[in-house]
Amino acid sequence: xxxxIDAGKMDFSKDIFLASDYINExxxxxxxxxxxxxxxxxxxxxxxxxEIIGDKRKCNQIMLNxxxxxxxxxxxxxxxxVSTKLSKTGIIxxxxxxxxxxxxxxxxxxxxxxxxxxxxxxxxxxxxxxIGLALTKKLVNLxxxxxxxxxxxxxxxxxxxxxxxxx
Numbered sequence: 001x002x003x004x005i006d007a008g009k010m011d012f013s014k015d016i017f018l019a020s021d022y023i024n025e026x027x028x029x030x031x032x033x034x035x036x037x038x039x040x041x042x043x044x045x046x047x048x049x050x051e052i053i054g055d056k057r058k059c060n061q062i063m064l065n066x067x068x069x070x071x072x073x074x075x076x077x078x079x080x081x082v083s084t085k086l087s088k089t090g091i092i093x094x095x096x097x098x099x100x101x102x103x104x105x106x107x108x109x110x111x112x113x114x115x116x117x118x119x120x121x122x123x124x125x126x127x128x129x130x131i132g133l134a135l136t137k138k139l140v141n142l143x144x145x146x147x148x149x150x151x152x153x154x155x156x157x158x159x160x161x162x163x164x165x166x167x
Contacts, residue, residue: 012055012058012142013055013056013057014053014054014055015053015054015055015056016051016052016053016166017051017052017056017059018049018050018051018052019045019046019049019050019051019052019084019092019094019165020045020049020050022052022056022059022060022063023043023045023063023082023084023094025060026060026063026064026067027041027043027067027082029064030064030067030068030071033071034071034080037071037074037075037076037077037078038076038077039071039074039076039077039078039079039080040077040078040079040080041079041080041081041082042079042080042081042082043081043082043083044081044082044083044084045082045083045084046084046085046086048086050084050086050092050165051165051166052092052163052164052165052166053163053164053165053166054143054163054164055142055143058139058142058143059139059143059163061135061136061139062136062139062140062161063094063096065132065133065135065136066096066136066159066161067080067082067096068132069096069132069133069159070096070097070098070100070157070159072100073098073100073101073157074098074099074100074156075099075100078098078099078100079098079099080096080097080098081095081096081097081098082094082095082096082097083095083097086165087162090164090165091145091162091163091164091165092162092163092165093160093161093162094160094161094162094163095158095159095160096158096159096160097156097157097158097159098156098157099155099156100156100157101153101154101156102151102152102153102154102155102156102157103149103151103153103157104153105151105152108148108149108151111133111149112133112134112136112137112147113134114131114134136161140161140162140163143163143164144164145161145162145163145164146161146162147159147160147161147162148160148161
């Protein structure tokens with residue numbers, strides 16, 4: 001997928017789907033893993049139905065990458081929060097927040113680079129190759145969205161991204 005995006009050869013479909021369904025479908029895929037570590041999941045979304053415009057398969061990949069990372073780096077009995085915030089400018093912001101290991105400030109921009117790992121030994125032990133967040137950023141950019149992180153070591157991380165809405 002990375003090479004297809006870089007070469008401008010990535011197929012892109014414009015689907016319309018509900019934000020609530022999008023969140024629930026992706027959470028259902030990771031729920032068994034959460035139970036294995038007794039991780040609590042909290043969902044905070046707008047109550048009004050919001051339609052997203054985007055390639056649903058690629059949008060699912062964005063959310064699953066962030067949820068998988070949150071799971072990997074959150075300790076047993078930890079907590080993950082998924083939330084949305086609707087903007088009047090035609091976008092919706094999704095957040096995946098965990099109380100995991102966190103990331104040093106100097107690594108915040110680097111983690112979106114291909115093959116970068118904030119802690120090489122730890123990340124490899126957890127099954128990381130350093131391409132998930134790079135791909136996620138490129139998929140968000142394909143949707144004309146943005147992505148970012150706020151994090152402190154030992155306190156956890158908040159990854160957020162935006163997608164266009166059908167207004």
